[in-house]
Amino acid sequence: MSRTALRICPLCEATCGLSVTVEDAAADGPHGEGGGRITAARGDRDDVFSKGFLCPKGAAFGQLDSDPDRLTRPLVRRDGRLREASWDEAFAAVQAGLRQVIEEHGADSVAVVLGNPNVHTVAGALYPPVLLSTLRTRNFYTASTVDQMPKHVSSGLLYGDPLAIPVPDLDRTDHLVVIGAxxxxxxxxxxxxxxxxxxxxxxxxxxxxxxxxxxxxTRTARIADRHLAIRPGTDALLLFAMVRVLFDEGLVDPGEPAGRISGVAEVERLAADFAPEAVATACEVPAEEIRGLARELAAAGRAAVYGRVGSSTVEFGTLTSWLVDVLNILTGNFDRPGGIMFPLSATGAAPRPPKPGRGFALGRWHSRVSGHPEAKSELPLAALAEEIDTPGQGPGHPGAPAGPVRAVLAIAANPVLSAPDGARLDRALADVFMVSVDPYLNETSRHADVVLPPPPPSRSAHHDFAFNALAVRNQVRYTRPVLPLADGRPDECEIHARLILCAGGQDGADPALVDAMVIDTALGKAAGDPHSPVHGRHPADLARELTGRTGAERRLDMMLRLGPYGDGFGAQPGGLTLAGLLEHPHGIDLGPLTPRVPGVLRTRSGAVELCPEPLVAEAARLRAGLAARPGGLLLVGRRHLRSNNSWMHNVPALTGGSNRCTVQVHPDDAARLGLTDGGLALLAGDGGELEVPVEITDTVRPGVVSMPHGWGHDRPGTRMAVAAADPGANVNQLHDGARLDVLSGTAVLNALPVRLAPAPEEPAARPAGPA
Incomplete structure (x- = not known):
């Protein structure tokens, strides 16, 4: 029997609403899942946010959901081989392995690695912070340091909160400047x-x-009014030159927030050495083009500058991310409609009277081997391999762990493909106790001693905790599972909760205790806060008012009720609750973004600190290297519409076509190097070399080559048949892990110097000798 159900798509940051066709079944569905399967997906026209939009990834939701290569039972390594086990056996193995490592070597001997898919699930949003507080390890790594950490660091320094990231108010702007996106x-x-x-x-x-x-x-550049084909890695120079133009021509006008901004004069002094004529050669953008763009930005009624991965994963990624906001602030496009604004998530903190905060600190501890400073409590993912395979205590960096990593918890993470020098990490993971929470046996989880597979997304509830805090319109949506779990199979939240119990040596305790503990702690804090609507009330009484089928739903109800639109447990009648949200299956529109300064600021001064000292030092480093711009080829990445890192290459509908692992080369470079379209080339970098097919195209500028991220599905011991049939090459193997953005620890994956040459021809087979 067929029916239609609603689901929020978890496959990229757009969070579109889906209407899925479900084929119910009395017995368990294919591959041991609960009864039923999704046979089609289309956009939900009534969704308050996406209004029916659908991309190819969303259309392939059913294929991904029912992928026959998804694991349905835990795997435990016995006698050197991964074998199916019961859930109790698997968690017993987790606890035994973790506790032995912790008791013998200490908490810092355990590394936690979180991958990109965590921010796309309820479990990945709610439970890892509890796991980290239970383990108390300083070896914490995420995909942020191969992606967006520079934006967290610049926001932390500017606004005092690394999670306070303003977004372009897309629907009301007059001029959008997109850099590296x-x-x-x-x-x-x-x-x-x-x-x-x-x-x-x-x-x-x-x-x-x-x-x-x-x-x-790019496809975005093709529809633009103006496309500046900048030399990779020079984004900070170009943006600094635009800042210089604003000051030189009297175009600086921060507008209403000016009284809450400090450091404007210091920024003017920093920009003095970056005139358009001084940077034009390095950027390979004419000085008049830079001046013209600065003038257009200042003249626009409402404008926004938006930068992403291409301008983030470079040597000066944090400086570039900072300059993006500096330009928005100096042109009066900060915290105003049509400029950049701070969303207000329904599960975020409720607004309160502004006051100075704790500010943001970098380098509170360092990695053991290379002494990389932490950023937002994270160490660079590029350092994980050396933290495993380098023996001894290290040279004594401040606050560094005492010894090597001896256990790894990888949650929805595939760092063998996503981190630099995956070959080294691949070797290192063979020598640690490892637990992987992953639906696939992939390039990383194949090393695990225990694999805990979460159920498919159709069998999980969905709310976007992370992405609603970055949304261009305030709204709230929640969808419950559209298909049942197989008998005896835990949901993803229970898997996480039991992992937390194992980390604390309490396997066998009721997983519901984890949610109860979090709720009790949060309500106790709220009851003691004089600005909270529940100030003075008893936490136990508040907990009894919570609704929801699961602990995760009760936590969502609590966050909604205490949030900026919530009912305050009765203090604000008509405010948000889980029960009220469930009455609106297509979501609730909470309105356009509104100004939030100064309430959003958490700096020690209570103001936007426009010129923090760490960025002053980075500006000096940028200035010192201005004259030394080496030639040669530079590598940049590229995104595909039907892909998202390494975790969708096993879906047939999302393979082939333009989604190919090729090295794109400009025709002039191809002719100079003797390359042919479709032929093979050797692409070499600091970390190794790859043999890749050549795609000759003028969509890349001369001197630049481009490869996509997330490929390299050719290692033995994986179970991803579709991906293995077209494995591609792992572009991150060209990086040896040494090139990082100084402040954020983010790997320099763009503007990476490389060498390219035709691959040597295979020697002709010798004729067979006489019989």
């Missing part, structure tokens, strides 16, 4: 905007301008 393919990143392509077209239709700064003529 391709939202026509990515659907947006650190800017949650269903139908980002439609929003860009709407900008053009209402007479607005779109400027794209990118070394590739």
């Amino acid at each position: 391709n939202p026509m393919d990515s659907n947006g990143s650190l800017c949650t905007a269903p139908d980002f392509p439609g929003r860009l077209r709407a900008l053009r239709r209402r007479g607005g301008r779109l400027t794209v700064i990118d070394p590739r003529r």
Whole structure:
């Protein structure tokens, strides 16, 4: 019997609403899952945010959900081989392995690695913080340091909160400047905007301008009014030159927030050495183009500068991320409609009277081997391999762990493909006790001693805790599972809760205790807060008012009720609750973004600290290297519409076509190097070399080559048949882990120097000798 159900798509940051066709079944469905399967997916026209938009990833939701290569039972390593086990056996093995490592070597001997998919699930949002507080390890790594950590660091330094990330107010801006981003393919990143392509077209239709700064003529660049094909890695120089123009020509006007901004004069002094003429050669952008863009930005009624991965994963990624906001602030486009604004999530903290905060600190501890400073409590993912395979206590960096990593908890993470020098990490993981929470036996989880597979997304509830804090319109949506779990199979939240209990040596305790503990702690804090609507009330009484079928739903109810739109447990009648949200299956629109300064600020001064000292030092380093710009080829990445890192290459509908692992080369470079379209080339970097097919195209500028991220599915011992049939090459193997953005520890995956040459021809087979 068929029926229709609603589901929020978890496959990229756009968070589109889906209407899925479900084929119910009395018995268990294919591959040991609960009864039923999804046979089709289309956009939900009534969704308050996405309004029916659907991309190819969402259309393939059913294929991904029922992928026959997804694991359905835990795997435990016995006699050197991974074998199916019961859930109790698996968690017993987890606890035994973890506790032995912790008791013999201490908490810092355990590394926790979180992958990108964590921010796409309820469990991945709610439970890892509890796991980290239970383990108390300083060896914490995430995909952020191969992606967006520079934006967290710059926001922390500017606003006092690394999670206070302003987004472009897309639907009201007159001029959008996009640097290092391709939202026509990515659907947006650190800017949650269903139908980002439609929003860009709407900008053009209402007479607005779109400027794209990118070394590739991306799909986004093709629809732009202006495309500056900048030399990779020089983004900070170009943006600094624009800042200089604003000061030189009297175009600085921060507008209403000016009284809450300190450090403007210091920024002017920093920009003095970056005149357009001084940076034009390095950027390979004419000085007049830079001046013109600065003037257009200042003249626009409402404008926004938006930068992402291409301008983040470079040597000066934090400086570039900072300059993006500096330009928005100096032109009066900060915290105002049509500029950049801070979303207000329904599960975020309720507004309260502004006051100075604790500020943001970097380098509170360091990695053991290379002494990398932590950022937002994280160490660089590029350092994980050396933290495992380098013996001894290290040279004594401040606050560093005492010894090597001896156990790894990898949760929805595939760092063998996503981290630099995956070959080294691949070898290192063979020598640690490892637990992987992953639906696939992939390039990383194949090393695990225990694999705990979560159920498919159709069998999980969904709310976007992370992405609603980055949304271009305030709204709230929640969908319950659309298909049942198989008998005896735990949901993803229970898997996480039991993992937390194992980390604390309490396997066998009721997993519901984890949620109860979190609720008790949060309600106790709220009851003691004089600004809270429940101040003075008893936490136990409040807990009894919570609704929900599961502990995770009760936590969501609590967060909604204490949040900025909540009912305050009765203090604000008509406010948000889980029960009220469930009455609106297509979501609740909470309105456009509104100004939030000064309430959003957590700096020690209570103001936007426009010129923090760490960035002053980085500006000096940028200035010192201005004259030394080496030639040669530079590598940049690229996004595909039908892909998202390494975790969708096993879905047939999302393979082939333009989603190919090739090295793109400009025709002039191809002719100079003797390369042919479709032929093989050797691409070499600091970390190794790859043999890859050549794609000759003028969409990359001369001197630049481009490869996509997330490929390299050719290792033995994995169970991803579709991906293995077209494995591609792991571009991150070209990186040896040494090139990092100093402040954030983010790997320099763009503007990476490389060498390219035709692959040597295979020697002709010798004729067979006489019989």
